[in-house]
Amino acid sequence: MNEIALPTQEEARALTDRIKIAVEGTWQLIREAYISRTWAVLGYDTWDAYCNAEFGNTRLKLPREERQEVVASLRDSGLSTRAIAAATGTDQKTVRNDLADTGEEFSSPVVGVDGKTYTVTRAPEVLNAELVDEPARPEPPKQKRRPLPEALNDAGRDLTRAAERLARLTEDDRFAKNRETTHHQVPELLGALEHTTRLVTAMNLPAAEASEEARRWWATSLHKISDALADVANSIQKEQ
Known part of the structure; x- marks a missing residue:
C-alpha cells in the first residue's frame, strides 16, 4: 500500500x-x-x-x-x-x-x-410554534453596548486577519490549479468589499485631522485598490 x-x-x-x-x-x-x-x-x-x-x-x-x-x-x-x-x-x-x-x-x-x-x-x-402576529410588548432594557472605538478596533483586527489568510492562499503553489473552485466565493468577497467601502465612506476621511503624509498615503492606497478592481471589471466585460 x-x-x-x-x-x-x-x-x-x-x-x-x-x-x-x-x-x-x-x-x-x-x-x-x-x-x-x-x-x-x-x-x-x-x-x-x-x-x-x-x-x-x-x-x-x-x-x-x-x-x-x-x-x-x-x-x-x-x-x-x-x-x-x-x-x-x-x-x-x-x-x-x-x-x-x-x-x-x-x-x-x-x-x-x-x-x-x-x-x-x-x-x-x-418556541416550537410558527410565529404569528401578536400585540407589541414592551422590549426588555437594552444591554449596555461596548464603546464603539473598542468594537471597531476588534472588528478591524478580525477583518485584517481574515484578509491576510485569504491573501496567503493566493500564494499557495496549488492556487492556480484550483482557481476555478474559488469562483463561488465571489459574491461573499464582493459583499465584504462593499461593507468595507461603506465604512471608509462613513469615516469621512477628507475632513479628518491628519498629516499630509497620511492623507497622501490614504489617497494613493485607495486609487491603487480602485484601479486594480477597475481592471478586473473591465477584463470581465471584455470577455462577455
Whole structure:
C-alpha cells in the first residue's frame, strides 16, 4: 500500500484556513437564505422543507463547543430555534439547550417565517410554534453596548486577519490549479468589499485631522485598490 505523503506545515495551515473560511461562509449563506426567505422564492412551503430537500444529509455536524457558537450566532442573526434546528440538522431541544448555555435564547428579536421581526418573550416550551402576529410588548432594557472605538478596533483586527489568510492562499503553489473552485466565493468577497467601502465612506476621511503624509498615503492606497478592481471589471466585460 502506498504511503500517504504528509503535507508541509505551510500546506497544512493553508488547508486548515481554507476549511475555516469555507465553514464560516456556509453559515453566512444560511443566515442570508433565511432572512431573505429564499426558501419561499423557490416554492417551498416551509424553511424546514427547504433545508431537508436542498441539503438533506450534507449538513455539517459540529462538535458541541463549535455547535454552540454557530447556534448562538444564528440566533443573534434572527433565526428562531426551529429554523436553527432545521439548518443544523439537530432538534429544537438541543438548540434551546445550546442557547441556554450561552445565554442567547431571548437576547435578540426573531425573524418569523412571514419575514416580520418579533421580540421573543414566550416560555421556552412554546418556541416550537410558527410565529404569528401578536400585540407589541414592551422590549426588555437594552444591554449596555461596548464603546464603539473598542468594537471597531476588534472588528478591524478580525477583518485584517481574515484578509491576510485569504491573501496567503493566493500564494499557495496549488492556487492556480484550483482557481476555478474559488469562483463561488465571489459574491461573499464582493459583499465584504462593499461593507468595507461603506465604512471608509462613513469615516469621512477628507475632513479628518491628519498629516499630509497620511492623507497622501490614504489617497494613493485607495486609487491603487480602485484601479486594480477597475481592471478586473473591465477584463470581465471584455470577455462577455
